[in-house]
Amino acid sequence: MARPRKAVPGVDPNLLIRDAANLLPAQSRRLFMRGIVSVGALAALTGCDIIDGDTSEKALRVVSNFNDWVQARLFNPHTLAPTYSESDVTRPFPFNGFYSEDEAPVIDGDKYRLEVGGLIDNKKPWTLPDLYKLPEVSQITRLVCVEGWSVIGSWQGVRLSDFLQIVGADTRAKYVWFQCAEGYSNTIDMPTALHPQTQLTLKFDHKVLPTIYGFPVRIRIPTKLGFKNPKYVTAMWVQNNDAGGYWENQGYNWFSGL
Numbered sequence: 224m225a226r227p228r229k230a231v232p233g234v235d236p237n238l239l240i241r242d243a244a245n246l247l248p249a250q251s252r253r254l255f256m257r258g259i260v261s262v263g264a265l266a267a268l269t270g271c272d273i274i275d276g277d278t279s280e281k282a283l284r285v286v287s288n289f290n291d292w293v294q295a296r297l298f299n300p301h302t303l304a305p306t307y308s309e310s311d312v313t314r315p316f317p318f319n320g321f322y323s324e325d326e327a328p329v330i331d332g333d334k335y336r337l338e339v340g341g342l343i344d345n346k347k348p349w350t351l352p353d354l355y356k357l358p359e360v361s362q363i364t365r366l367v368c369v370e371g372w373s374v375i376g377s378w379q380g381v382r383l384s385d386f387l388q389i390v391g392a393d394t395r396a397k398y399v400w401f402q403c404a405e406g407y408s409n410t411i412d413m414p415t416a417l418h419p420q421t422q423l424t425l426k427f428d429h430k431v432l433p434t435i436y437g438f439p440v441r442i443r444i445p446t447k448l449g450f451k452n453p454k455y456v457t458a459m460w461v462q463n464n465d466a467g468g469y470w471e472n473q474g475y476n477w478f479s480g481l
């Protein structure tokens with residue numbers, strides 16, 4: 224008799240694969256379409272079968288191995304994530320966090336300062352009016368969560384590479400670390416920080432970020448999974464040591480992207 228196949232709670236393996244494939248550049252997406260877009264193939268690729276897994280930890284390990292596979296073969300700091308049109312934007316755009324929506328931190332915009340530190344020449348903290356004066360770029364890109372869903376959003380803000388230049392960051396440093404108002408944190412590698420689509424995001428849909436989407440500052444990285452996109456950012460440090468992050472420290476794959 225066939226062994227009953229258990230689903231991993233909260234994770235649809237087919238969605239995970241489809242969403243991950245969506246994040247890939249054209250040439251690797253074609254690779255997927257040629258036959259490895261299946262749960263079985265993912266199992267072969269990563270040595271781990273999501274469907275038979277009975278814990279979400281196992282599913283995370285599979286996704287993590289999958290990311291390592293993508294990283295080893297496809298990482299190129301210049302690869303662009305796909306962009307979409309206004310009509311593709313997911314409305315309403317969902318909230319996600321390690322707590323429920325009504326517990327999202329409410330930040331006083333008048334008192335807010337973005338601290339910048341570490342290997343940076345000008346450590347003056349930034350007020351919101353000063354941040355809003357910086358040159359604005361816009362993107363409509365997909366946010367992919369490891370939980371197995373993805374959504375398309377419209378984000379405006381300053382290119383992070385421009386901001387790093389303005390504050391006189393030493394871009395030979397290895398990492399940029401972000402601290403968030405509610406205890407979340409995240410570290411990204413410098414090539415990702417300098418990627419042309421990595422954005423210090425101040426607006427959603429051309430309007431100041433609402434609380435649930437990370438007011439007043441989030442970092443939008445369309446080449447990385449959702450959890451590498453910190454919201455409610457209060458401090459940014461340029462440094463050579465890897466300070467980890469909220470989920471990374473609990474076993475999520477650090478790289479988690481293209």
Ligand SMILES: Nc1nc2c(c(=O)[nH]1)N[C@H]1C(S)=C(S)[C@@H](COP(=O)(O)O)O[C@H]1N2
Pocket residue numbers: 316317318319320321322366367368369403404405407408435436449450451452453454455
């Ligand atoms: N400060 C903070 N940033 C965070 C999180 C969080 O819990 N706190 N969750 C991350 C995860 S797992 C995802 S998928 C996205 C969700 O972004 P959204 O709420 O705009 O959909 O935010 C990321 N950034």
Ligand SMILES: [Mo]
Pocket residue numbers: 319367368369370449450
């Ligand atoms: Mo996520």
